[in-house]
Amino acid sequence: MAHTVPTPARPDEPLRELLAAVLEALDIPHPATVGDSEAHDRILIDRVMHAKIALHSVLTDDCPLGVNWNVQYLRERLAEHPPTGYVAYDQARASLAAGKSWIEAVQPAGGETR
Numbered sequence: 001m002a003h004t005v006p007t008p009a010r011p012d013e014p015l016r017e018l019l020a021a022v023l024e025a026l027d028i029p030h031p032a033t034v035g036d037s038e039a040h041d042r043i044l045i046d047r048v049m050h051a052k053i054a055l056h057s058v059l060t061d062d063c064p065l066g067v068n069w070n071v072q073y074l075r076e077r078l079a080e081h082p083p084t085g086y087v088a089y090d091q092a093r094a095s096l097a098a099g100k101s102w103i104e105a106v107q108p109a110g111g112e113t114r
Helices: 013-026 034-061 064-082 089-097
Strands: none
Touching: 013 034, 013 064, 034 064
């Protein structure tokens, strides 16, 4: 006898938007170097904190502001903490493919040296 696995219900749109915003908060590019880890980690920690606040608010019994408000709040906070200010691994790989040296590829925008 074959056992069928039921198809899980697809979350409603407000919940999907919240999950997408949480994924956006967590899924930032990896740093290209150990030197970029500090900036990456600082940004990620800020983004995780805001995602936790939004999730806690939605998961409370009363959720006074609603899911849509929390999604908007989270996206606004993420815009304040963009995953920039460090060289991402994919950026460095693209620079290498374009013919730059490793040192040039991991140089921050604006030419600042570490």
